[in-house]
Amino acid sequence: MEENEVLNPSQKSVLEHLGAKFTDRPLFSETLQQELKSELTLRLSKFQSSIPDSDTLYISKFHLNQIMRCECQFIADREKPFEWSVPTVRGLVSHKAIELSVFWRQDIDPLSLVDEALNRCSNGDDTLAKWIHTLSDGDHSQLRSDVNNRVGAFLESWPPLKKEWTPMLEAPVRAEFAEGKIILSGKVDLSLGKPYGNTAGKVLIDFKTGAFYPSHREDLRFYALLESIRLGVPPRMVATYYLDRSDFSIEHVTENVLEAALFRIEDGVERIVNVLFGDAEPKGCSSKWCELCNEENA
Structure with a gap:
């Protein structure tokens, strides 16, 4: 961005929301990366024996949202061949x-x-x-x-992104557990910044349109945890940006946020393993937006 470039109010708002002085950025423990890896390894390894030798369980934000929302729909979608829409x-x-x-x-x-x-x-x-x-x-x-x-x-x-902000788009992030039987992965729409030592500096951004849903925040917590395991330093902030209304939903990353993401992954993987490889009967939901459950209850 040129020094004399004029920004509109929305572009200025992006800078105000995402910027932070170095002294305001959180410092994380040197041991956090290993602690997160060890905790997630402990919690996911117990599912390893339930996954057949010929299978690998790939977990994305989409799978977690599906299984949390409706187990019946998760199974139905899994059994359908993928089609572009x-x-x-x-x-x-x-x-x-x-x-x-x-x-x-x-x-x-x-x-x-x-x-x-x-x-x-x-x-x-x-x-x-x-x-x-x-x-x-x-x-x-x-x-x-x-x-x-x-x-x-x-x-x-959005203002033009400076190269000094280290912009990365659709950058993949991945972590493997249970001797490679469980793979957590995703792609962040946009990341800006980088850590300095153990001081957080990166911001993860997802682009959406429409209304806010709690799952949007959970998506970014999932990414924040994977990024923390990959780099050893969490992002300082995660943000959903709604393109159709030029508005942010922001959360500052803390160890409590990462812990919540970790527990949700454990819960989601347990549900997926139970309905795919165990004897658990998939549970439906009461959401009016679920076509499958609404048809069965009609």
């Missing part, structure tokens, strides 16, 4: 276009970024490329428009 592709292409915007060398308009992202996703012989090629002209145009709205919202409401 407009919402899934819309999010993926939006993130790719935002990633390109951060590292593009010249000024570029949102729609050009969208077209470049779509071209990259449609070039190849994978299932995503094939799905995009099956779209009608109308559906392709609608997808292009929807993604353009998201990318435009990001470029309007």
Whole structure:
């Protein structure tokens, strides 16, 4: 960002929310990384014997949210073959276009970024490329428009990201437990900053649209724990940014936050192991948004 560049109020708000003086950043224990690893190893190793030798249990934020929300829906979705959908592709292409915007060398308009992202996703012989090629002209145009709205919202409401902020987009993070039988993994939409010694400096950001849900905060706690295990220093803050209203939901990372994420992972893995490999009958839910349980209760 140039020194004389003028920022709008939303862009200034991003800087105000995410910035912090070095003296205000938390210092974490040198032993925290090993303590978290040991605790999670202890809590997850007890499930190892229940997982067949031919299986590996992959756990993402999506799996945890599913099993916590409705075990019946978790099983039903797992048994269905994966299919691309407009919402899934819309999010993926939006993130790719935002990633390109951060590292593009010249000024570029949102729609050009969208077209470049779509071209990259449609070039190849994978299932995503094939799905995009099956779209009608109308559906392709609608997808292009929807993604353009998201990318435009990001470029309007966020300041240009300086290289000194160490921006990383869609960076994978992963941790293995129970001798590789349980793998926790995910990709953070955007991370900024880095730790200095044991002083936290990184901020993890997820981009969303629509209303706030408690699971949004749980998603970022999951990422914060994995990042803490990977680096040994937790992020200082996690934030969900809602593109359609230019607003943050922020949580400062503490050891209590990491502990809550750890307990939730243990709970989620236990439920998944029980319904997949044990004798437990999957439990339904009472949510009005659950199509499966609403059909059964009708």
